[in-house]
Amino acid sequence: MTAPRPFAFDNSYARDLEGLYVRWQAAHAPRPTPIRVNAALAGELGVSPEALMDEQGLAMLAGNVVPAGAEPLAQAYAGHQFGGFSPRLGDGRALLLGEVIDRQGQRRDIAFKGSGRTPFSRNGDGKCALGPALREYLMGEAMAAFGIPTTRALAVVATGDTVLRERPLPGVVLTRVAASHLRVGTFEYAATHLGAEGVRRLAGYTLARHYPELNGEPEPCLALLKALIDRQATLVARWMGVGFIHGVMNTDNMTLSGETIDYGPCAFMEAYDPATVFSSIDHHGRYAYGNQPSIAQWNLARFAETLLGLIDADENRAVERASAAIHDFVDVFEARWSEVFGAKLGLDGSGDAAADRALIEDFLGLLKARKLDFTLAFRALYDVAAGDAKAPQQLFTVDDTGWIEWRRRWMARQPQRSPALLAAMSHANPWLIPRNYRVEEALEAAVDRGDLAPFDRLLAALQAPSQVRSGFAMYATPAPAEITARYQTFCGT
Ligand code: AMP
Ligand code: MG
Numbered sequence: 001m002t003a004p005r006p007f008a009f010d011n012s013y014a015r016d017l018e019g020l021y022v023r024w025q026a027a028h029a030p031r032p033t034p035i036r037v038n039a040a041l042a043g044e045l046g047v048s049p050e051a052l053m054d055e056q057g058l059a060m061l062a063g064n065v066v067p068a069g070a071e072p073l074a075q076a077y078a079g080h081q082f083g084g085f086s087p088r089l090g091d092g093r094a095l096l097l098g099e100v101i102d103r104q105g106q107r108r109d110i111a112f113k114g115s116g117r118t119p120f121s122r123n124g125d126g127k128c129a130l131g132p133a134l135r136e137y138l139m140g141e142a143m144a145a146f147g148i149p150t151t152r153a154l155a156v157v158a159t160g161d162t163v164l165r166e167r168p169l170p171g172v173v174l175t176r177v178a179a180s181h182l183r184v185g186t187f188e189y190a191a192t193h194l195g196a197e198g199v200r201r202l203a204g205y206t207l208a209r210h211y212p213e214l215n216g217e218p219e220p221c222l223a224l225l226k227a228l229i230d231r232q233a234t235l236v237a238r239w240m241g242v243g244f245i246h247g248v249m250n251t252d253n254m255t256l257s258g259e260t261i262d263y264g265p266c267a268f269m270e271a272y273d274p275a276t277v278f279s280s281i282d283h284h285g286r287y288a289y290g291n292q293p294s295i296a297q298w299n300l301a302r303f304a305e306t307l308l309g310l311i312d313a314d315e316n317r318a319v320e321r322a323s324a325a326i327h328d329f330v331d332v333f334e335a336r337w338s339e340v341f342g343a344k345l346g347l348d349g350s351g352d353a354a355a356d357r358a359l360i361e362d363f364l365g366l367l368k369a370r371k372l373d374f375t376l377a378f379r380a381l382y383d384v385a386a387g388d389a390k391a392p393q394q395l396f397t398v399d400d401t402g403w404i405e406w407r408r409r410w411m412a413r414q415p416q417r418s419p420a421l422l423a424a425m426s427h428a429n430p431w432l433i434p435r436n437y438r439v440e441e442a443l444e445a446a447v448d449r450g451d452l453a454p455f456d457r458l459l460a461a462l463q464a465p466s467q468v469r470s471g472f473a474m475y476a477t478p479a480p481a482e483i484t485a486r487y488q489t490f491c492g493t
Contacts, residue, residue, distance in 0.1 A: 004056040006047045009069035009098035016205050019194050021073040026063025026095055027116025031160025034058060038154050041177060044102050052155055061157045061175050063115040070098040074118035078192055079185035079252025080302055082286060087192045089185060089252050090120030093128060096181060109181050113174040129169040131443045134455055136174060139263040142434045142462040148238045150260040151178040179259050182206055184303045185252030191306035199306055206256050221310040222321060229300055229329050231258030236296045237336035241344060242433060243269035243374045247279040247489060249287050249295045251302050265489035268433045270478045272367035272374040280488045297329040344378050346385045346425035347414050359409060366402050373478045378429040385417055385425055430465035436487050437479040
C-alpha cells in the first residue's frame with residue numbers, strides 16, 4: 001500500500017523542539033474497523049470523512065500506515081500529579097502524528113491515543129479502551145458546542161486488540177485534534193532536563209504558535225506567563241459556567257493553548273454544590289468543582305517557576321515579579337467568572353460589578369440550599385427572560401420568598417433585554433449538558449452490546465445544547481439524586 005496523503009503535514013514541533021520528544025511508531029493493529037469519524041471536524045481540516053474511513057484511511061488511523069509527511073513522535077513532558085512531581089511522564093499511550101494548517105489557517109496537532117507502548121509508558125500498556133475514547137469524543141464535542149476551547153476527537157477506530165482493564169475490552173485508537181499538545185508539564189520537563197536554554201526555546205516556540213500578538217514584547221516570558229494566566233482563568237470560568245468538573249487538573253493536563261484536554265475522570269455537576277467531586281481517585285476533593293480556580297492558580301505557579309531564570313536575571317526580582325503575576329490570577333479569574341455568570345443572568349455588564357457579583361452569588365446560594373439542578377435552574381432564568389414566567393415553577397415553590405425576593409432584584413437590575421442579549425443568555429444557559437448517567441448509558445450500549453445508537457443520539461443532542469427539541473427531553477432530566485450520589489468516574493486508562 002502506498003502511503004496515503006490526506007493531510008499536508010507541516011511538523012514544527014519535530015523541527016524546532018528536539019529534546020522534547022522521541023520519534024516512535026504506533027503498534028500494529030490486527031484488525032482495524034471503523035467506529036466513528038467526526039465529519040464536521042474533518043471538514044475543518046479539509047479532508048473528507050470518507051477518505052478517513054476507507055481502507056487506506058483506516059490503516060492510517062489504526063496506526064498501521066504512516067501517512068506521507070507525518071513524523072510520529074512521543075512527546076516528553078513532566079508534571080505535578082495531585083501535587084507530587086514526576087520528572088518524566090510523556091506520551092505513554094499517545095503519539096503526535098504531525099501538524100496541519102486547517103481551513104481557518106490555524107495550526108493543529110493530529111495525535112493518536114491508544115496507539116501502543118512508547119519509551120514513556122512505564123507500567124502502562126499504551127492502549128485505550130472503547131468506552132473512555134467515546135467518552136472523550138462526547139465530552140469534547142459537547143464542550144465545542146458550548147463554545148469552550150477544547151481538543152476534539154476526529155475518529156475512533158477499533159484495533160481488533162483486546163485491552164485488559166477490570167475485564168477484557170475492545171481496544172481503539174482515538175485520533176485527537178488539538179491547537180497543540182504543549183502543556184505546563186512540557187515546560188517542567190524542559191526546566192528539569194534541558195535547562196534555561198531549553199525553556200527559552202520552548203517559550204519562543206509557544207509564543208509564536210499560540211500568542212503571536214505578543215510578538216515584540218520586551219519581556220516575552222513574563223508576557224507569556226500573564227497571557228496564560230488570562231487564558232486559563234477564562235477557561236476555568238467557562239467550565240464552571242456549564243458545571244464542568246475536569247477531575248484531574250494535573251500540570252500535565254493544563255495546555256498552553258488554553259484548550260481543555262484529557263477527558264478522563266471529568267463529569268458534569270447536577271445539583272449545585274461547589275464541593276462536588278466524582279473522580280474515584282480524588283479522595284480529598286483536590287479537584288472539586290469549586291477548587292478549580294485555586295488549582296489552576298497553583299498549576300500556573302508551577303509554570304512560573306520554570307520561567308524564573310528568563311523573567312529576570314536577578315533571582316529575587318524574578319520571584320517577586322512572577323509572584324505578583326500569579327497573585328493577580330485571583331482578580332483576573334474573578335473578572336472572567338463575573339463575565340461568564342453575568343451572561344448567564346443576562347446582565348449587560350454596565351452595572352455595578354460588586355452588586356452584580358452579589359446577585360450571582362445569591363442565586364447560587366439559593367441553588368445550593370435547595371439542592372437544585374445547576375443546568376435547569378439557569379435555563380429557567382433564560383426562560384423567564386424570554387417571557388415564560390412559569391418556567392421556575394418546577395424548581396421553586398410558589399411561596400419561596402428567597403426566590404421571589406431574588407427575582408425582584410434581578411428584574412430590577414435588568415428590566416429589558418435586546419434580542420442579542422437574550423440569544424447570548426440562551427447560549428450561556430444550555431438546556432442540555434452531557435449528564436453523567438446518560439453518558440454512561442451510551443457507553444455501556446456501545447461497549448457491552450456494540451450498539452452505537454444511544455451514543456449517536458446523545459451526540460446529536462449535545463451538538464445543539466441550547467436548542468429545546470422535544471425528542472431530546474430525556475437528556476434534559478437530571479439523574480435521580482441517589483444515582484448521582486453514587487456516581488464515580490475513573491481515569492481513562
Ligand atoms: P493521563 O492521566 O491520561 O493524563 O495520563 C498521565 C500519564 O500516564 C501520561 O504520561 C500518560 O501517557 C500515562 N498513561 C496513562 N494511561 C496509560 C496507559 N494505558 N499506558 C501507558 N501510559 C499511560
Ligand atoms: Mg494527560
